[in-house]
Amino acid sequence: MVAPSRHPDAPQLPxxxxxxxxxxxxxxxxxxxxxxxxxxxxxxxxxLISDAGVLNLHQELDMRRKQVETLAHVVHNVRDVGAxxxxxxxxxxxxxxxxxxxxxxxxxANGLSDNLIARAADVVLKERRRLVLMVRETPFNLAHLRNMxxxxxxxxxxxxxxxxxxHRPQNISEMIDHTLGRVLDLFAFQHAxxxxxxxxxxxxx
Ligand SMILES: Cc1cc2nc3c(=O)[nH]c(=O)nc-3n(C[C@H](O)[C@H](O)[C@H](O)COP(=O)(O)O)c2cc1C
Numbered sequence: 001m002v003a004p005s006r007h008p009d010a011p012q013l014p015x016x017x018x019x020x021x022x023x024x025x026x027x028x029x030x031x032x033x034x035x036x037x038x039x040x041x042x043x044x045x046x047x048l049i050s051d052a053g054v055l056n057l058h059q060e061l062d063m064r065r066k067q068v069e070t071l072a073h074v075v076h077n078v079r080d081v082g083a084x085x086x087x088x089x090x091x092x093x094x095x096x097x098x099x100x101x102x103x104x105x106x107x108x109a110n111g112l113s114d115n116l117i118a119r120a121a122d123v124v125l126k127e128r129r130r131l132v133l134m135v136r137e138t139p140f141n142l143a144h145l146r147n148m149x150x151x152x153x154x155x156x157x158x159x160x161x162x163x164x165x166x167h168r169p170q171n172i173s174e175m176i177d178h179t180l181g182r183v184l185d186l187f188a189f190q191h192a193x194x195x196x197x198x199x200x201x202x203x204x205x
Contacts, residue, residue, distance in 0.1 A: 023052020047072035094130030109147035
Protein backbone atom coordinates (compact mmCIF):
# COMPACT_ATOMS: atom_id res chain seq x y z
CA MET A 1 0.00 0.00 0.00
CA VAL A 2 1.36 3.43 -0.93
CA ALA A 3 0.43 6.11 1.62
CA PRO A 4 -0.59 9.42 0.03
CA SER A 5 2.22 11.95 0.46
CA ARG A 6 1.42 15.06 2.50
CA HIS A 7 3.30 18.26 3.15
CA PRO A 8 4.59 18.15 6.76
CA ASP A 9 2.77 21.42 7.56
CA ALA A 10 -0.51 20.24 6.08
CA PRO A 11 -3.32 19.70 8.62
CA GLN A 12 -3.66 16.09 9.67
CA LEU A 13 -6.41 14.51 7.63
CA PRO A 14 -8.22 11.46 8.98
CA UNK A 15 -7.33 8.12 7.49
CA UNK A 16 -10.41 7.01 5.60
CA UNK A 17 -11.58 3.45 5.28
CA UNK A 18 -14.58 2.20 3.29
CA UNK A 19 -16.43 -0.68 4.94
CA UNK A 20 -18.91 -2.86 3.04
CA UNK A 21 -21.25 -5.33 4.73
CA UNK A 22 -22.85 -7.82 2.34
CA UNK A 23 -25.21 -10.78 2.66
CA UNK A 24 -22.77 -13.58 3.51
CA UNK A 25 -23.07 -15.08 6.96
CA UNK A 26 -20.76 -13.44 9.50
CA UNK A 27 -22.35 -10.01 9.90
CA UNK A 28 -20.56 -9.80 13.25
CA UNK A 29 -17.27 -9.23 11.40
CA UNK A 30 -18.55 -6.01 9.88
CA UNK A 31 -20.14 -4.79 13.10
CA UNK A 32 -17.13 -5.57 15.28
CA UNK A 33 -14.82 -3.97 12.73
CA UNK A 34 -16.83 -0.75 12.88
CA UNK A 35 -16.76 -0.82 16.70
CA UNK A 36 -12.98 -1.24 16.70
CA UNK A 37 -12.40 1.51 14.15
CA UNK A 38 -14.70 3.84 16.08
CA UNK A 39 -12.36 3.58 19.07
CA UNK A 40 -9.29 4.43 16.99
CA UNK A 41 -8.48 8.13 16.72
CA UNK A 42 -7.95 9.70 13.32
CA UNK A 43 -9.90 7.14 11.31
CA UNK A 44 -13.01 8.04 9.32
CA UNK A 45 -15.22 5.14 8.28
CA UNK A 46 -17.51 5.16 5.24
CA UNK A 47 -20.15 2.44 5.49
CA LEU A 48 -22.18 0.59 2.86
CA ILE A 49 -24.63 -2.18 3.69
CA SER A 50 -26.27 -4.24 0.93
CA ASP A 51 -29.93 -5.26 1.17
CA ALA A 52 -28.91 -8.88 1.87
CA GLY A 53 -26.46 -7.55 4.45
CA VAL A 54 -29.37 -5.91 6.27
CA LEU A 55 -31.24 -9.26 6.27
CA ASN A 56 -28.28 -11.03 7.84
CA LEU A 57 -27.67 -8.32 10.44
CA HIS A 58 -31.20 -8.96 11.63
CA GLN A 59 -31.04 -12.74 11.32
CA GLU A 60 -27.69 -13.16 13.07
CA LEU A 61 -27.45 -10.21 15.47
CA ASP A 62 -31.00 -8.86 15.83
CA MET A 63 -29.64 -5.55 14.60
CA ARG A 64 -31.42 -3.04 12.38
CA ARG A 65 -29.70 -1.07 9.64
CA LYS A 66 -29.87 2.19 11.61
CA GLN A 67 -28.17 0.68 14.67
CA VAL A 68 -25.22 -0.43 12.59
CA GLU A 69 -25.05 2.83 10.70
CA THR A 70 -24.56 4.77 13.96
CA LEU A 71 -21.18 3.03 14.28
CA ALA A 72 -19.85 4.69 11.11
CA HIS A 73 -18.78 8.28 10.50
CA VAL A 74 -20.32 8.47 7.03
CA VAL A 75 -23.07 6.26 5.57
CA HIS A 76 -23.68 5.72 1.87
CA ASN A 77 -26.62 4.16 0.04
CA VAL A 78 -25.57 1.17 -2.09
CA ARG A 79 -27.63 2.54 -4.99
CA ASP A 80 -25.94 5.95 -4.90
CA VAL A 81 -23.34 5.35 -7.59
CA GLY A 82 -22.81 9.11 -7.73
CA ALA A 83 -21.39 9.21 -4.17
CA UNK A 84 -17.94 10.64 -3.45
CA UNK A 85 -16.47 7.17 -2.86
CA UNK A 86 -17.44 6.22 -6.43
CA UNK A 87 -14.60 8.41 -7.67
CA UNK A 88 -10.86 7.83 -7.58
CA UNK A 89 -10.47 11.45 -6.49
CA UNK A 90 -11.83 10.42 -3.08
CA UNK A 91 -8.72 9.69 -1.05
CA UNK A 92 -8.82 6.67 1.19
CA UNK A 93 -6.58 3.98 2.59
CA UNK A 94 -8.78 1.40 0.96
CA UNK A 95 -11.76 -0.83 1.59
CA UNK A 96 -12.74 -3.88 3.60
CA UNK A 97 -15.83 -5.94 2.71
CA UNK A 98 -16.78 -7.87 5.83
CA UNK A 99 -18.34 -10.29 5.22
CA UNK A 100 -18.14 -10.56 1.44
CA UNK A 101 -20.69 -12.72 -0.39
CA UNK A 102 -19.88 -14.75 -3.49
CA UNK A 103 -22.17 -12.43 -5.43
CA UNK A 104 -20.23 -9.33 -4.45
CA UNK A 105 -16.95 -11.20 -5.01
CA UNK A 106 -18.13 -12.05 -8.54
CA UNK A 107 -19.10 -8.45 -9.17
CA UNK A 108 -15.71 -7.14 -8.02
CA ALA A 109 -13.78 -9.85 -9.88
CA ASN A 110 -15.50 -8.93 -13.13
CA GLY A 111 -15.48 -5.16 -12.72
CA LEU A 112 -19.27 -4.91 -12.88
CA SER A 113 -19.67 -1.89 -10.56
CA ASP A 114 -23.37 -2.77 -10.39
CA ASN A 115 -23.85 -1.10 -7.02
CA LEU A 116 -21.83 1.31 -4.86
CA ILE A 117 -20.09 -1.52 -2.97
CA ALA A 118 -18.77 -3.03 -6.19
CA ARG A 119 -18.01 0.41 -7.66
CA ALA A 120 -16.08 1.56 -4.57
CA ALA A 121 -14.08 -1.70 -4.65
CA ASP A 122 -13.45 -1.21 -8.37
CA VAL A 123 -12.13 2.30 -7.69
CA VAL A 124 -9.90 1.07 -4.84
CA LEU A 125 -8.39 -1.50 -7.21
CA LYS A 126 -7.90 0.94 -10.08
CA GLU A 127 -6.23 3.44 -7.76
CA ARG A 128 -3.96 0.64 -6.48
CA ARG A 129 -5.20 1.01 -2.93
CA ARG A 130 -5.78 -1.80 -0.48
CA LEU A 131 -8.88 -3.97 -0.94
CA VAL A 132 -9.61 -6.76 1.54
CA LEU A 133 -12.48 -9.16 0.88
CA MET A 134 -13.52 -11.28 3.86
CA VAL A 135 -15.15 -13.82 1.56
CA ARG A 136 -17.38 -16.43 3.11
CA GLU A 137 -18.85 -19.57 1.56
CA THR A 138 -18.25 -23.27 1.97
CA PRO A 139 -17.49 -25.34 0.01
CA PHE A 140 -16.32 -23.27 -2.96
CA ASN A 141 -17.28 -23.96 -6.57
CA LEU A 142 -14.95 -23.24 -9.48
CA ALA A 143 -16.52 -19.83 -10.17
CA HIS A 144 -15.82 -18.76 -6.57
CA LEU A 145 -12.22 -19.95 -6.81
CA ARG A 146 -11.67 -18.29 -10.19
CA ASN A 147 -13.15 -15.02 -8.93
CA MET A 148 -10.84 -15.09 -5.91
CA UNK A 149 -7.89 -15.65 -8.23
CA UNK A 150 -8.97 -12.71 -10.43
CA UNK A 151 -9.23 -10.35 -7.47
CA UNK A 152 -5.82 -11.50 -6.22
CA UNK A 153 -4.33 -10.92 -9.68
CA UNK A 154 -5.72 -7.37 -9.60
CA UNK A 155 -4.02 -6.69 -6.27
CA UNK A 156 -6.91 -7.35 -3.89
CA UNK A 157 -6.52 -9.50 -0.80
CA UNK A 158 -8.78 -12.49 -0.26
CA UNK A 159 -9.14 -12.88 3.49
CA UNK A 160 -11.67 -15.57 4.42
CA UNK A 161 -12.48 -15.32 8.12
CA UNK A 162 -10.98 -18.68 9.09
CA UNK A 163 -10.14 -18.84 12.80
CA UNK A 164 -6.76 -19.96 14.08
CA UNK A 165 -6.53 -22.07 17.22
CA UNK A 166 -2.86 -21.75 18.14
CA HIS A 167 -3.59 -18.77 20.38
CA ARG A 168 -6.17 -20.89 22.24
CA PRO A 169 -9.28 -18.73 21.91
CA GLN A 170 -11.67 -19.12 24.83
CA ASN A 171 -14.78 -17.89 23.04
CA ILE A 172 -16.17 -16.66 19.72
CA SER A 173 -15.34 -13.02 20.50
CA GLU A 174 -11.66 -13.86 20.82
CA MET A 175 -11.76 -15.71 17.50
CA ILE A 176 -13.38 -12.75 15.78
CA ASP A 177 -11.00 -10.21 17.28
CA HIS A 178 -7.99 -12.31 16.34
CA THR A 179 -9.15 -12.43 12.72
CA LEU A 180 -9.96 -8.71 12.63
CA GLY A 181 -6.59 -7.90 14.20
CA ARG A 182 -4.94 -9.55 11.20
CA VAL A 183 -7.15 -7.53 8.85
CA LEU A 184 -6.22 -4.27 10.60
CA ASP A 185 -2.55 -5.26 10.35
CA LEU A 186 -2.95 -5.10 6.56
CA PHE A 187 -3.66 -1.36 6.92
CA ALA A 188 -0.94 -0.85 9.57
CA PHE A 189 -3.54 0.26 12.11
CA GLN A 190 -2.24 0.00 15.67
CA HIS A 191 -4.20 -2.37 17.90
CA ALA A 192 -3.75 -4.74 20.80
CA UNK A 193 -6.44 -7.21 19.85
CA UNK A 194 -4.26 -10.27 19.99
CA UNK A 195 -0.87 -11.12 21.41
CA UNK A 196 1.84 -11.41 18.75
CA UNK A 197 3.08 -14.90 18.07
CA UNK A 198 6.37 -15.38 19.90
CA UNK A 199 7.19 -18.88 18.68
CA UNK A 200 6.27 -22.33 19.88
CA UNK A 201 6.64 -23.17 23.54
CA UNK A 202 10.02 -24.79 24.18
CA UNK A 203 8.89 -28.08 25.71
CA UNK A 204 7.26 -30.14 22.90
CA UNK A 205 7.59 -33.53 24.61
C1 LIG B 1 -29.00 -16.33 6.16
C2 LIG B 1 -28.24 -16.20 4.89
C3 LIG B 1 -26.91 -16.57 4.84
C4 LIG B 1 -26.17 -16.45 3.67
N1 LIG B 1 -24.86 -16.81 3.68
C5 LIG B 1 -24.12 -16.64 2.56
C6 LIG B 1 -22.72 -16.93 2.60
O1 LIG B 1 -22.14 -17.32 3.59
N2 LIG B 1 -22.02 -16.69 1.45
C7 LIG B 1 -22.59 -16.19 0.32
O2 LIG B 1 -21.89 -15.99 -0.66
N3 LIG B 1 -23.94 -15.92 0.27
C8 LIG B 1 -24.69 -16.13 1.35
N4 LIG B 1 -26.04 -15.82 1.33
C9 LIG B 1 -26.64 -15.41 0.06
C10 LIG B 1 -26.45 -13.92 -0.23
O3 LIG B 1 -27.05 -13.14 0.78
C11 LIG B 1 -27.06 -13.61 -1.60
O4 LIG B 1 -26.30 -14.22 -2.62
C12 LIG B 1 -27.16 -12.12 -1.87
O5 LIG B 1 -27.68 -11.95 -3.17
C13 LIG B 1 -25.83 -11.42 -1.77
O6 LIG B 1 -25.99 -10.08 -2.16
P1 LIG B 1 -24.96 -8.94 -1.73
O7 LIG B 1 -23.61 -9.41 -2.11
O8 LIG B 1 -25.40 -7.75 -2.52
O9 LIG B 1 -25.12 -8.73 -0.26
C14 LIG B 1 -26.79 -15.95 2.49
C15 LIG B 1 -28.13 -15.57 2.55
C16 LIG B 1 -28.84 -15.67 3.72
C17 LIG B 1 -30.28 -15.23 3.75
